Every structure is written in C-alpha cells, then in structure tokens.
Amino acid sequence: MPRYLLIYPIRFSLLGIFLCCLLFNVWHGHSQQDSTRIVTYTDKIILKANIDTRADALLYRNQDEGERLELTPNSRYRLFLSLDYEFIGVSVGLVPKFLGANSDENLKGKSSFTDYQFRFFLGKWVQGLSYSKTKGYYVRNTADFAPNWTEGTDPYVQFNNLTNSHYGMSTSYVLNPNFSYRNIIYQNEWQKVSSGSLIPTLYYDYNIFSFDELGISSKEKFFNLRLSPRYFYTHVFHENWFVSGNLSPSLGVRFSKEETMESEAIEIEHSTYFTRSFSTGLNLGYSSEKIIFGLNLTFSSDWYNEDSNSSVETDQLYGVLYFGYRFQPPKFIENTFKPFSGN
Structure with missing residues (x-):
C-alpha cells in the first residue's frame, strides 16, 4: 500500500484525540485563572542563538508515471540570532560557513539562505512577520534520472538559479490565560505549573518561486491562507525543567499565478x-x-x-538547539519602552 494512504488514518486518529484534549483544556483554562502560575521576564533583554537542521525541501510526485522529484538546498545547518524585550522580538537567520554548510559544493552546488522574523505581543495576541529567501537547489534523488550516477563521486543535478522568496505573517490567540506560549516559543516567560491551551492561528503568506536556466524562465507567485487549531501542552517536572508537546493540523487555500517564458513566448496560468x-x-x-x-x-x-495525477508535498523532520541569556536592559532602553509597557 502506498505510504500516503497509510498516513491519513494516523493523522485523523491523532486529530480526534487532539480535539478531545482541546475541549477539556479550553474549559479548564477558563475555569481557573491564577497569575502566579506564570513568571514574566519581559522586562529583561533576552539574547538567544538557535541552531537548526531544517531545509526548505520540495517533493513533486507524478502518480501515473511513478516519478518523483526531490529538490533541496545545500545547507546542513541554519543559525538564528534573536533578541526579545517587552512586547517585541526580532531574529535573523543565516547559513554560516563555520557550521559546515555548503562544504560539498562541488557535488551539490552552492546555496544561500537569509531569514528575518519580527514578533509582537499584545496581551493574548501574538503577531508574527517574516521574510526569507533561499537560492540554489539540487536534486536529491539524482539517481532516479541518471542511471550511471555514483553517489559521493558524481555531482547531483543542480538548479543554481532556483529561488524561493517568502513573505509571511501569522496571527495567534492564546485561549488559556494560565498557559505560557512565550515560555516554549520565545522563552521570555516561565511556566511554573503544568498546563495546556488551544492556540488558533491564521497564517497568510506570499511566495515567489522562480527558475531561470536552460533557456526557460518560469516564475510562480502564490498566496497561501490557512487556519490551524493548534494545541500545546507543557508539563513542568522540575523547578527549572519542562517538556512540551504540540499538534497542529491545518486546512487552507492557495491562489497561484504561473508565468513561463520560452523562446520569447509567454504563458500565464492561474490555479487554485x-x-x-x-x-x-x-x-x-x-x-x-x-x-x-x-x-x-x-x-x-x-x-x-x-491535478488528479500530480501532487506537491513537503515533509520535514528537524531539530533545534537553542541557548539564551537574560539580563537587565540599560536605563535608556527602559525609559524608551516605559510608556508602552505599562510599568
């Protein structure tokens, strides 16, 4: 049985358990409110470094012909540096050479990555803004298209001018006042008592996927809109330690405009x-x-x-290691933010 047919029962079983937990915790969260459960550090500056293994991979599958195309950039690790203070946070992501990124450019080509993120906290509301750009991909399953290809010796098929630009926003609302979303995502709060919450989130983003090689110039512009009833639960098992899990199913719609130019002829296609x-x-x-x-x-x-025969899928399993430090801000920063912080 194909793998994608096995995934659906698992997903919907998890979704049923997920929804039951949501109903209980929404009721539980509104029936008990205790501000001493959460310690805030928003009056401290938080500097943090994240290292993650996430890659902007893309899988295209044609079921009738049994073909699949796996595109991924040549970047093993990404480094994010972030700063949070009061109701605002910012982070910058890049692929540094000292982490071994692009060390095998002779085989996989050269990739570049930049990422900027901003976040704003307005009570229970969290607003996110982001921009990222990835350039340079290689075909991970090159062996499927080149029978005589040898891994580790022959270069992968590469698309050095393939670029993905992403402009994203998200709006989240934390339903349970006794659950700290900031504790697990931004670390500018500390949750002292185990708790969970439903955090419905609306995602809306604009993307440009462009390709200019082999005499073909193609550009796909698409707008995504999706809603996710995300659920998070944090178990505090020590004064300073916690473990947290989350489930985030979502449904959405994509509006796409594809422009292709070949031999000075332009084709435009609109899809939903x-x-x-x-x-x-x-x-x-x-x-x-x-x-x-x-x-x-x-x-x-x-x-x-x-269409009925072709699908596009992105599957990712990755890890993030983070380390941060909190400290008292300089007086001139405190005085600047004081009118807005309510302190």
Missing part, C-alpha cells in the same frame, strides 16, 4: 489549490533567572494536489 498540513513537536527546556537552553524536535508535512 486546497492545501493540508500537519505538524507535531516536542520541546525539552531549562529556564533559570538568567540562563535558558533546550532542544526542540519537529515533524511537519504540507501537501496539495495539482
């Missing part, structure tokens, strides 16, 4: 797709007055059908 997504993660973290660190493991899958 219904998208599905599922992700889950596990986070083990430590927090003290000044030091924070942890490990986060995440699996995510996004897919949609282009």
Whole structure:
C-alpha cells in the first residue's frame, strides 16, 4: 500500500484525540485563572542563538508515471540570532560557513539562505512577520534520472538559479490565560505549573518561486491562507525543567499565478489549490533567572494536489538547539519602552 494512504488514518486518529484534549483544556483554562502560575521576564533583554537542521525541501510526485522529484538546498545547518524585550522580538537567520554548510559544493552546488522574523505581543495576541529567501537547489534523488550516477563521486543535478522568496505573517490567540506560549516559543516567560491551551492561528503568506536556466524562465507567485487549531501542552517536572508537546493540523487555500517564458513566448496560468498540513513537536527546556537552553524536535508535512495525477508535498523532520541569556536592559532602553509597557 502506498505510504500516503497509510498516513491519513494516523493523522485523523491523532486529530480526534487532539480535539478531545482541546475541549477539556479550553474549559479548564477558563475555569481557573491564577497569575502566579506564570513568571514574566519581559522586562529583561533576552539574547538567544538557535541552531537548526531544517531545509526548505520540495517533493513533486507524478502518480501515473511513478516519478518523483526531490529538490533541496545545500545547507546542513541554519543559525538564528534573536533578541526579545517587552512586547517585541526580532531574529535573523543565516547559513554560516563555520557550521559546515555548503562544504560539498562541488557535488551539490552552492546555496544561500537569509531569514528575518519580527514578533509582537499584545496581551493574548501574538503577531508574527517574516521574510526569507533561499537560492540554489539540487536534486536529491539524482539517481532516479541518471542511471550511471555514483553517489559521493558524481555531482547531483543542480538548479543554481532556483529561488524561493517568502513573505509571511501569522496571527495567534492564546485561549488559556494560565498557559505560557512565550515560555516554549520565545522563552521570555516561565511556566511554573503544568498546563495546556488551544492556540488558533491564521497564517497568510506570499511566495515567489522562480527558475531561470536552460533557456526557460518560469516564475510562480502564490498566496497561501490557512487556519490551524493548534494545541500545546507543557508539563513542568522540575523547578527549572519542562517538556512540551504540540499538534497542529491545518486546512487552507492557495491562489497561484504561473508565468513561463520560452523562446520569447509567454504563458500565464492561474490555479487554485486546497492545501493540508500537519505538524507535531516536542520541546525539552531549562529556564533559570538568567540562563535558558533546550532542544526542540519537529515533524511537519504540507501537501496539495495539482491535478488528479500530480501532487506537491513537503515533509520535514528537524531539530533545534537553542541557548539564551537574560539580563537587565540599560536605563535608556527602559525609559524608551516605559510608556508602552505599562510599568
């Protein structure tokens, strides 16, 4: 039986358990409110470094012909540096050479990656803004297209001018006031008592996927809109340690415009797709007055059908290692933010 047919029963079984947990915790969260359950560190500056293994991979499958194309950039690790203070946070992501990124450019080609993220906290609301750009991909399953190809010796098929630009936004709302979303995502709070919450999130993003090689110039512009009833639960098993898990199914729609130019002839095609997504993660973290660190493991899958025979899917399993430090801000920063912080 094909793998994708096995995935659906598992996903919907998890979704049933997920929805039952949501109903209980939404009721439980509104019936008990205790501000002493959460310690805030928003008055401290938090500097943090993340190292993750996530890659912007893409899988294209043609079921009739039994073909699949796996595209991925040549970047083993990504480094994010972030700063959070009061109601605002910012992070910058890149692929540094010292982490061994692109060390095998002779085989997989050269890739570049940049990422900028901003976040704003307005009570229970969290607003995110992001921009990222990835350039340079190689065909991970080159052996399927070149029978005489030898791994480790022959170069992969490469698309050095293949570029993916992403402009994204997200709006989240934390339903349970006794659950700290900031504790597990941004580490500017500390949750003292185990709790969970439904965090419905609306994602909306604009993407440009461009290709200019072999005499063919193609550009796909698409807008994604999807809603996810995400659920998070944090178990505090020590004064300074916690473990947190989450489930995030979602449904959405993609509006696409594809422009292709070959031999000075331009073709334009408009399409609309219904998208599905599922992700889950596990986070083990430590927090003290000044030091924070942890490990986060995440699996995510996004897919949609282009037509009755072709589908596009992105499956990712990656880890994130983070380390941060909290400290008192300089007086001039405190005075600048004081009118907005309510302190």
